Amino acid sequence: MILEGKVALVTGSTSGIGLAIAQALAGEGARVMINGFGDPAEIARISDDLGALYDGADLSDPAQIESMLRHCTDELGAPDILVNNAGVQHVSPVEDFPVGKWDAILAINLTAVFHTTRLAIPSMKAKQWGRIINTASAHSLVASPNKSAYVAAKHGVAGFTKSVALEAAKDGVTVNCISPGYVWTTLVENQIPDTMKARNLTREQVMNDVLLAAQPTKRFVTPEEVAALALFLCREEAKSITGANLSMDGGWTAA
Template sequence: MFLKGKTALVTGSTSGIGLAYAKALAAEGAAVMINGFGDAQTIERERAQLTEASGAQALYSDADMSDPQAIAAMVQRCAEELGGPDIVISNAGIQHVSPVDQFPVDRWDAIIAINLSSTFHLMRAAVPLMRAKGWGRIITTASAHSLVASPNKSAYVAAKHGVVGLTKSVALEAAKTGVTVNCISPGYVWTPLVENQIPDTMRTRGLTRDQVINDVLLAAQPTKQFVQPEQVAALALFLCRDEAAQITGANLSVDGGWTAA
């Protein structure tokens, strides 16, 4: 348990990739603060399981990632009740698909706020705490769309490109402090959110389940396999190790070869 005595704060972590991050960190002994929305009983069950796995405390924050003050308060609560945060993973995100000339302005604003600006506010609050300790790991979750674009996703692509630029800039600022700042860019990850899209796509496009998976969802991934949340979490875990101390300012793809071409 190489993270015993460390504290991790993971946003957007009540399900999917974020919860996989939290579970991986807890399994290595980290105290964890999870964040997000969802069914209260389900979240409490996950929180209790994280405590059991880590042997340390686990807390839940319902902070709204579109609210800078709520983000700052969450980091402060993490520091006061758990110590740290030594590790921060910015993972909260939303999506909307629409041509740019029809893209609702409120959706643009929300995607930029939650997918990009929340990462800035997290870093702004966490970096001084990490610098004071002389050790820290900041990991941002971007996407294959941080490197390549798709039509009708202007806000999401813009936000994810922005996350990479922010990550690189802060990595340079923190380079001599013992704090590393890196980005993980997954392709299509097998999560309930993705799985639940399949029946609707089958109906609207008149396709079979296999056609939706291979010809729509995995069209851009040469391996024709979904990335698993645990595979993304395993990379994040490695970035927290001392062996990864010289990896900073990197954008690491986990996308089945999507961005290789």
């Protein structure tokens, strides 16, 4: 149990990558707070299975983020591990991109990372131990059409990660991001209809000619693979890895 006594807060963790990370951390003894939306009964089941505390904060609202951090600190202790995983997506040409969708994507995918980090890092520095792991994307390194807000946000996450890593380098706190390629999650599945419409393609064409076109392995990354890397970053053996953008994209960004 390498994380016995540690507290972990994982945003966007009621499904997909975030849930896999929460399961991996809890499996190594961490006390976990999960966050996200979904069916209340399913969230209650997940919480029971993990022995986790749940907070349904809307991460587009800074006040709710502050309340979530207080909730975690009051019930479990201040986070030793912060995983910023929550994300939303919308696919549309820039001239048609809804302003509300742009604002929501930047708020949840990027600005929320700032708020959780600024609130969690003081206690990590005080304890001289902390792990901040941000789920970025291959889109933190390369772009795709019709995803201007998402690409902008994920490039921002990568830059933010590097900056905070330098600030915390002498305080026992590492700050890294993981950049998966396409992972088979609800977020990916839900963007297929928009991509079909935007590019006038069939579902199969979107799957094979758009989503997996850039991944030489021609397979989706699994949430469990991302979780295993996140767990490694929490180990003492990873204490010299900081400010890194770790690609897990089947070779997408190797070219």
